[in-house]
Amino acid sequence: xLDIKTLTIAGARKDLDSKKYSSLELTKxxxxxxxxxxxxxxxxxxxxxxxxxxxAKAADERISxxxxxxxxxxPIALKDNILVEARYVSAGSKILENYRxxxxxxxxxxxxxxxxxxxxRTNMDEFAMGSSTENSAFGPSKNPHxxxxxxxxxSGGSAAAVAGNLALAALGSDTGGxxxxxxxxxxxxxxxxxxxxxxxxxxxxMGSSLDQIGPLTKxxxxxxxxFEAISGYDSNDSTSIKNREKSEKDVTPRARKxxxxxxxxxEGIQPDVLANFEKTLSVLEKAGHEIVNVEMPNxxxxxxxxxxVMPAEASTNLARFDGIRYGLSVKADVIxxxxxxxxxxxxxxxxxxxxxxxxxxxxxxxADAYYRKARTVREIIRSDFTNVFNSVDAIVTxxxxxxxxxxxxxxxxxxxxxxxxxTVPVNLAGVPAISTPAGSVERGGVKLPxxxxxxxKPEDERLLFSIGKDVERAYPAPWRTx
Amino acid sequence: MExxxxxxxxxKLARLEVSKEExxxxxxxxxxxxxxxETIQKVSAKAPISKANLRNVIRExxxxxxxxxxxxxxxxxxxxxxxxxxxxxQVIKRNxx
Numbered sequence: 001x002l003d004i005k006t007l008t009i010a011g012a013r014k015d016l017d018s019k020k021y022s023s024l025e026l027t028k029x030x031x032x033x034x035x036x037x038x039x040x041x042x043x044x045x046x047x048x049x050x051x052x053x054x055x056a057k058a059a060d061e062r063i064s065x066x067x068x069x070x071x072x073x074x075p076i077a078l079k080d081n082i083l084v085e086a087r088y089v090s091a092g093s094k095i096l097e098n099y100r101x102x103x104x105x106x107x108x109x110x111x112x113x114x115x116x117x118x119x120x121r122t123n124m125d126e127f128a129m130g131s132s133t134e135n136s137a138f139g140p141s142k143n144p145h146x147x148x149x150x151x152x153x154x155s156g157g158s159a160a161a162v163a164g165n166l167a168l169a170a171l172g173s174d175t176g177g178x179x180x181x182x183x184x185x186x187x188x189x190x191x192x193x194x195x196x197x198x199x200x201x202x203x204x205x206m207g208s209s210l211d212q213i214g215p216l217t218k219x220x221x222x223x224x225x226x227f228e229a230i231s232g233y234d235s236n237d238s239t240s241i242k243n244r245e246k247s248e249k250d251v252t253p254r255a256r257k258x259x260x261x262x263x264x265x266x267e268g269i270q271p272d273v274l275a276n277f278e279k280t281l282s283v284l285e286k287a288g289h290e291i292v293n294v295e296m297p298n299x300x301x302x303x304x305x306x307x308x309v310m311p312a313e314a315s316t317n318l319a320r321f322d323g324i325r326y327g328l329s330v331k332a333d334v335i336x337x338x339x340x341x342x343x344x345x346x347x348x349x350x351x352x353x354x355x356x357x358x359x360x361x362x363x364x365x366x367a368d369a370y371y372r373k374a375r376t377v378r379e380i381i382r383s384d385f386t387n388v389f390n391s392v393d394a395i396v397t398x399x400x401x402x403x404x405x406x407x408x409x410x411x412x413x414x415x416x417x418x419x420x421x422x423t424v425p426v427n428l429a430g431v432p433a434i435s436t437p438a439g440s441v442e443r444g445g446v447k448l449p450x451x452x453x454x455x456x457k458p459e460d461e462r463l464l465f466s467i468g469k470d471v472e473r474a475y476p477a478p479w480r481t482x
Numbered sequence: 483m484e485x486x487x488x489x490x491x492x493x494k495l496a497r498l499e500v501s502k503e504e505x506x507x508x509x510x511x512x513x514x515x516x517x518x519x520e521t522i523q524k525v526s527a528k529a530p531i532s533k534a535n536l537r538n539v540i541r542e543x544x545x546x547x548x549x550x551x552x553x554x555x556x557x558x559x560x561x562x563x564x565x566x567x568x569x570x571x572q573v574i575k576r577n578x579x
Contacts, residue, residue, distance in 0.1 A: 102555045238539035304519040315496065322497070324570055329561030335571040336497070344499025352498060356489060356508060357515060359496045369523065377522045413511060414518060 002029055004165050005480060009074055009222040012168060016063055016073050023063065023073025026168075027056035027117050030075045034119070034166050042141045043151075043161035045080050046088060047120035055117040062115050069114035070225050076111060077167035079158050080121040081128060082213065083202035084108045091204045092124040092136040092154075095321050095328045095346025105202020106237070107171060107213050107230045114229055119167050122157030126348045127318065128178055128206045130154050131419040132410065135350045140407065143185060145478070146446045149404040152182030158216045159186040163479050169217045169226055175207050176306055177399075177423025179214035180435035184399035184451025187437045187478025189223045189468070190216050192423075194459050195430035196241040198227075199234035207313040208239075210306075210427040218479050220436055220468035227461060241459070256467060258284060258454075259294035259392035267300070267421055269401040273450060276439040277398045280452050283474040284396075284467070294392060296384040301377050302425040307417060308361050308374035309428070315358025321346065353413065378428050385429045389457050394467060397422045399435040399451030403443060422453060432456050434464040436471050437478050449478040487512055 002021050016023055031049055038044055052075065059073035078084065081091040083101035085108075090096040104112065111118065125135035133140045133156035141156045143149040144164035151160040155172025159182035162170050172179040174192040183190025191214045198213045205211060215226035234240045260281065265274065281291050323329035323342030330341040347355065361370035388395060401421060410416040426433040438452035452471050456464045489508045493500040500508070553566060562569040 099559060102552070102559060235541065298525070301522050301525055304522045307515060307519050308522070319497075323561060325556075325568060326559035326561075332571065335573050338571055339497040340499040343497055347498070349504075352500065352504070353508065353511065355496050355498055356492050356500075356512060359492045360487065360512065360516070361519075363492070363495070370519070373522055373525075374519075376528070377525050380525065414514060417515075417518075 002026065004029055004033065004168075007168060008219050009071070009169055009217065009225050010219070012074060013068070013070060017068055023056040023059040023117060024053065026073065027052050027075050027119075030119060030167060037164065038166055040142065040147060041144055041160050041164050041166065042139060043122055043157045043164060043166050044077070044120045045090065045092070045123050045138055045157070048087065048118060051087075052117050052119050055115065059115040059117060069229075071111060071114040071116040071229050073115065073117060075117040075119050075168050076226075077119045077122045077158060077161045077170040078108065079155050079170070079172045080124050081173055081204040082107055082121075082171055083204070084118060087121070089121065089204070090137075091128070092126040092138065093346065093348065093351070094137045095342070097137070097328065099327050101202070103202065106199035106234045108202065110230045110232075122155070122161050122170060124157055125154035126351050127204070127314070128154040128173055128175055128211075129314070129350050129354055131177070131181055131416055132405070132407075133157060134407065135348060137348055143404045145187065145448055146404065146444075149406050149448070150185070152185035152400075152404060154178040154182075155190075155216065156182045159183050159188055159190065162186070162188045162216050162218060165479070169215060169222055171226075171230070172214055172216050173203055174212055174214045174423075174427065175210045176310065176427050177420040179216060180399050180423050180433060180451065180453060181419060183216055183435045184437075184449065185404040187449030188216055188218055189220055189437065190214060190435045190451070191223045191227055191461070191464070192426060192433050193227060193231065193461060194241070194432040195427075196237075196239045197231045197432070197459065197461070199232070199237040199240050201234055201236035205317040207310040208317060209313060210310060212427070218477065220434070220465050220472050223434065223468070224461075224465045255288045255290060256393040256463070257290045257292060257391070258467070259292055259388055259395045261296040261299060261395065261397065262293050264296060264299045265397060267401070268418060269398065270441070272441045273398055273400075273402055276441060276450055277452065280438045280471060280474070281396070284470060287470045287474075289467070289470070292392060294388045294395065296388055296395075298377070298381045298384045299425050302381055302428055303417060303421055305374045305377050305381065305428060306420070306424045307357070308370050309378060311354040311358035312362050312371050313358070315355045315362070318347070318351070318355060350413070381425060382429045385425075385431055385455075393456075394460075394463060395455040397453045397455070399423065399453040403441050403448035403450055426455055431458055432461050432464060434468050436468040438471050438475050440478065487516070
């Protein structure tokens with residue numbers, strides 16, 4: 001029997017290879033779940049039904065030849081900012097509503113090479129700017145645990161699809177927490193890999209020095225499988241890491257030293273969320289790890305630095321949307337008005353806000369005080385990580401200061417920005433981090449999942465998977481009940 | 483720091499049409515966000531001297547792809563075209579007065 005509620009990539013791989021069911025049956029099961037239940041969740045912007053079925057048939061042929069790769073026949077959803085040739089890709093924006101990708105992103109190409117089944121594209125905050133999917137031009141997604149609440153964002157559609165059993169796994173992108181925070185809110189595993197480990201070629205850019213594609217999965221092992229499949233050097237991404245060591249083999253389990261930046265955790269965290277975090281620490285202690293306090297005095301500046309660097313890079317990246325070469329084009333008599341009207345109509349409110357902010361911090365007379373100063377402080381934050389990693393193996397924090405919030409609850413932009421307080425430092429430093437489900441808190445009679453964040457040294461994803469599995473063993477999987 | 487930020491001028495620089503109502507809203511929001519990010523001005527420490535994390539990578543100018551193989555897929559995305567060219571509106575205004 002095919003029970004997609006308890007299914008994982010690792011489990012499906014065994015079943016497919018032993019012909020317990022075919023990829024076509026598996027794919028059709030997901031397509032019918034999407035048809036029956038996505039009207040309520042709105043995880044998908046578009047379902048590639050016919051394409052998914054032909055992908056599944058091709059996968060079944062490969063499996064019958066005995067040549068299956070780890071993702072052959074596995075139904076996966078992609079965030080709407082990852083290009084798949086000839087398919088619509090809109091980054092959740094009106095400005096790209098009718099745009100079809102001219103080429104494959106490297107991540108999508110690698111999934112195709114393994115004959116994974118591409119189910120469709122998932123909802124997101126416009127241009128990945130937001131923490132709730134409320135900034136999507138096509139309406140928000142809902143949290144499968146409580147549809148009155150957001151799934152988090154910006155990769156909220158991907159997280160909701162996995163948590164709601166509408167896809168076996170999904171790809172998102174993480175610029176300041178956009179994979180880890182929705183992962184935490186929806187009770188699934190979210191990985192932000194080391195900057196440069198997964199090619200950004202064909203990922204619609206927001207903040208180029210911060211962006212990284214990452215998997216959303218039900219288990220830590222699935223996260224590892226998907227990460228291994230899409231990572232690797234790519235000459236099309238100038239920031240791609242060469243000669244990266246594979247994380248295929250788990251590190252031998254042994255006691256690790258885990259650092260907790262206590263002083264930083266006081267920032268706006270809800271009391272029962274902090275208590276739940278302490279509980280997870282004791283779980284890890286019982287598993288043999290040593291918990292120590294660490295000083296990271298400059299982390300408090302992370303959000304301020306982020307809200308200078310990110311809008312500066314985003315406003316620069318978004319300058320390419322001009323109504324001339326592709327995307328929306330508003331007719332006007334002179335080219336200057338085509339630019340202004342196209343961008344004014346095509347970009348949503350939050351995107352316009354960040355373009356204005358980015359234009360200001362880069363403008364002559366202010367760039368030194370804002371943008372250049374922020375880059376300096378970014379280096380100081382990075383050195384906080386380098387220093388602490390001399391004495392500990394990993395740093396642990398809660399993923400978010402609270403559980404999933406309700407729609408409209410964070411209407412003030414600054415209150416929404418504060419959602420990313422624990423995730424943003426990781427992107428500034430370029431190090432990897434994983435959020436794994438760890439316990440829950442109750443709000444309005446509903447149990448809402450929480451995430452536990454493990455931050456590692458550059459290219460040390462292996463250790464994150466190993467410690468993540470220790471956390472995973474201690475808690476019942478929240479996606480079983482969603 | 484400067485608190486009277488000319489949002490209208492920034493919008494013009496960013497080639498962004500912004501309505502009057504939104505301009506008023508942004509005139510409150512942008513200074514509030516800037517007040518928040520300005521806290522970094524207090525950080526006095528100098529940046530540690532580290533090797534550049536990002537540098538430009540330029541590939542060798544060799545092995546070009548066959549001319550024209552991407553022309554159609556790229557042009558098909560353009561809002562207006564004339565033959566194998568993207569058509570654009572007049573760039574320079576003719577001053578009639």
